Amino acid sequence: MSEVLVLVDHLAGTVKKPTYELLTIARRLGEPSAVFIGSAEAGQAVADAVKPYGAEKVYVIDDSEIRDHLVAPKAEALEQLAADRDLAAILLPSSAENKEVAGRLAIKIGSGLITDAVDVEADGTTTQSVFAGGHTVTAQVTTGTPVITVKPNSAAPEESAGAGTVTPFAVTISDAAKAARIEDTQPRAATGRPELTEAAIVVSGGRGTGGDFGPVEKLADALGAAVGASRAAVDSGWMPHTVQVGQTGKTVSPQLYVAGGISGAIQHRAGMQTSKTVVAVNKDEEAPIFDLVDFGVVGDLHTVLPALTAEIHKRRQ
The missing domain is CATH 3.40.50.1220 (TPP-binding domain)
Incomplete structure (x- = not known):
């Protein structure tokens, strides 16, 4: 069975709900594997969180050298992880940042890209709402490994026990990808309400x-x-x-x-x-x-x- 990579959506190592939704969708396409880009020390905790939702492997990419940079390093990391693997698809939670990561990744691996899907079927056919919600479109990637970003709440998370094997993956990020650096961030005040x-x-x-x-x-x-x-x-x-x-x-x-x-x-x-x-x-x-x-x-x-x-x-x- 081909592998499906799912980028883990998290906040300081705490896994967010869209990840579980994508793992549920990934099981339709193949064998789900989670990709955690974050602190290496948090890798096991992330694995414990995602394996009840079917993650067979959890690739841990240490972000200590790239966490203060923009999206280019993440695209390079995913490119290196995807190389020489039999992949059915690469799924990312749909956000402004992840859509840019997905676009860069698709170019790097020579694959088709679909963004803002609200459903993904077993054969890789996606459903999107386009042109300001005026049309519903079904689409399918025909070249390379499909790179798909999926909107939150597109599927109900369903548990299905996976092995959750932690697999550290070392990456080499180019100087060009690290050319832009985040100098400062201001966290938004907590409201107690969901995102x-x-x-x-x-x-x-x-x-x-x-x-x-x-x-x-x-x-x-x-x-x-x-x-x-x-x-x-x-x-x-x-x-x-x-x-x-x-x-x-x-x-x-x-x-x-x-x-x-x-x-x-x-x-x-x-x-x-x-x-x-x-x-x-x-x-x-x-x-x-x-x-x-x-x-x-x-x-x-x-x-x-x-x-x-x-x-x-x-x-x-």
């Missing part, structure tokens, strides 16, 4: 909030959800750009997306159209958002969302 692009539930607010995101945030906290915002809300200064959902913001694909006071312009729809279930609350019954929802409520979000939050708390008592 927007990885959250299973997202509650977003738009112009209809009037700048009061209290009802949106309280509902999100009741659901254990992330908070998002439309471009109109961000442009008005009500919320930071880091939570903007849309074509010029972040793309999300949660199991549940709740839109409060969002009209549903194409710019916003492009960032959330692949959500599994969409619920909208808007006073305007003609709002475009109602064209794509599973459940719609015509009403004032400042009344509807608090009532929903109260009902959730009531049922949890």
Whole structure:
């Protein structure tokens, strides 16, 4: 059985949910192997985390010499790991950084590239939402080893015990790849909420909030959800750009997306159209958002969302 490499998505060695999703998808294609680029000391802990999801091997690439550099070293590391192996595919969690890594890697190994897939079938056929969510496309790489980035929440993680054998892999990174260095980073303040692009539930607010995101945030906290915002809300200064959902913001694909006071312009729809279930609350019954929802409520979000939050708390008592 051909091997499938899955790049581990982690924060300081703590494995994140998209990795488990990709390992689940990888089992459709071949034998999953995780690739951890991080601290060598964390390798065994990562292996313990991923082997319940089918990882047969865990390649550990020590990043001590490259962690302060941009994406080029990661692409070179994956290129060297992929060399002379019988691979069915290389899967990466879809993020701005990983899409650049995937693009560089595909060029280096002479393979086709597919980004932002929302499904991958056993034969390697992928499903994508393209052109601002206006079309659904199925595609398949026909040259080389498929390099595919997959959006978070595209599959439910399913456990399947793997060996999780830790295999250190030494790489040699060129000086050219290390030419750009990160001089400083500023960690974002913790909110206690899940990461927007990885959250299973997202509650977003738009112009209809009037700048009061209290009802949106309280509902999100009741659901254990992330908070998002439309471009109109961000442009008005009500919320930071880091939570903007849309074509010029972040793309999300949660199991549940709740839109409060969002009209549903194409710019916003492009960032959330692949959500599994969409619920909208808007006073305007003609709002475009109602064209794509599973459940719609015509009403004032400042009344509807608090009532929903109260009902959730009531049922949890």
